[in-house]
Amino acid sequence: MFSWRVCFFMVVLATGSNAQDLQRLERVADTLAKEQNFSGAVLVAKGDKVLLQKAYGEANFEWGIRNSSDTRFRLGSVTKQFTAASVLLLQERGKLKLSDPVGQHLPELPTAWHAITIQQLLTHTAGIHSFTDLPEYRNIERFAKSPAEILELVRARPLDFEPGSRWDYSNSGYVLLGMLIEKVSGVTYEQFVQQNIFTPLQMKDSGYDTNAAIIPRRAAGYASLGQELSNAEFIHMSVPYAAGALYSTTRDLLRWQNALYEGRLLSLSSVRAMTTPVPPGYGLGLMIMDGPEGKRYFHAGEIEGFSTLSSYRPDEKISVIILSNIEKRELMWMELPLAQVALKQKVILPSERTLMSLTPARLDELAGTYAAADGAKTWVKRDGTQLSVRQGGQPWLPIFAESNKQFFARSADVQFEFNLAANGTVEALTRHQFGSLQRMSRVAEADPDYARVPFFLRGDMNNWGLNDVMQSQAPHVYSAQLQLGKGHYLFKLGSEDFKAVDFGAASGDTKVEPGKAKTLDAVGDNLQFEVRAAGQFRFTLDTRNARAPKLTVTQLQ
Known part of the structure; x- marks a missing residue:
């Protein structure tokens, strides 16, 4: 178990109401960090003026070395804005045009890719399948590539859609952009970014991460299961490449943002190109969003052991930079309140809300299925004396009543309001999150039918592949049988893309005991199974209760 610890902070000195604003900013940061057991570094600034710079948790939990404002973190996909800026620098120097077909510069690419423009690669509208979405990805991420x-994984696949016809996030496109930068510039991607961005901007704590290099003050990366930490899975940093291999600090990223958006690195016309979005709001290596607090440019990053987020609000020149050395953390819950305080907007923390107790009968009236205009589902269920919400494939989120129709989450900055019809019945649910509203109508829903799509036993026992299909043994009962050697196995039950079916551990309990039925959860954590003696094992999934499928593992004689 890890503990929340404040390690270092700097708040600018001020007097009067400004001092109160800064105290509020620090309190909001401290409270949110403590509630989430956040480990990492946070910076809030207005232009070059730092309003808050603070670190929490440990850079290395095994040695008890605290994070600081100088700790270096892997950036994950925050790297993409540096890749986009590199392409724009090459355009300004006359080496390429965003309208160029990529095949003009890289003729060795598959013929189907030749007509894709550089602009389409930058905006994720090229149609090249993302290699990180493939089952085979887990087989390569630990090795130098x-x-x-890396692109060999997707070369033979047809395009997901006609280039320019729609948007779909693709790490493959940004790996291809890294190759383009190297071909056109004549130097490696690492050298180009160092020589043309980091050195001119005096970003002395930033660079291309490598596994072998000794990098001073580099944080170790961790995974978490509830309050328990483990060392993150290994990834060879040649794999994320131009899609996610850079590291930096909060202060260096502030230098970057101010130089970028003030036109000190790129021309203002290039900055406008970078911040002009295509639907659903993606520019060149950046997301662009309008909310109640104004326009925002931002990007999140996720890589083994690390979660990151950098944002910039151009109207007020507000930067919020959050870097964590724990993976799979949603950082927007922290970013938005900090930005709102910096903008002098009202923020109500979950701990500042008043709880109300509702009867089980009232909670049952609110439970049900709700659907957004695009068909995305949200489920609400009663857990004893409170409600829990699941949106899409996310884990269940406990929510708490502050009135007979208004609820809030303690672990995320999200509120829900149940909308009533004239006769008092519940007709819709409105979600308030990240400054936006989403209304979802109440719908009737039949239990899911897992027979409609093939799914597999996937894990360490078969390299997370598709060899062991779960075959129907009786209505709504599926099984797979295989030989296992002595050892420890991580596994899940999932379809080819892990989207149609993705069963894992429910409620954080990941261990599977032989002969004991275990209730699974959609998009749960990896399951664990210990084989004490080699033999034949049968994995049986009973989905007769579609909302609570049960897995039993039996060793055969």
């Missing part, structure tokens, strides 16, 4: 070897 060249960009060409």
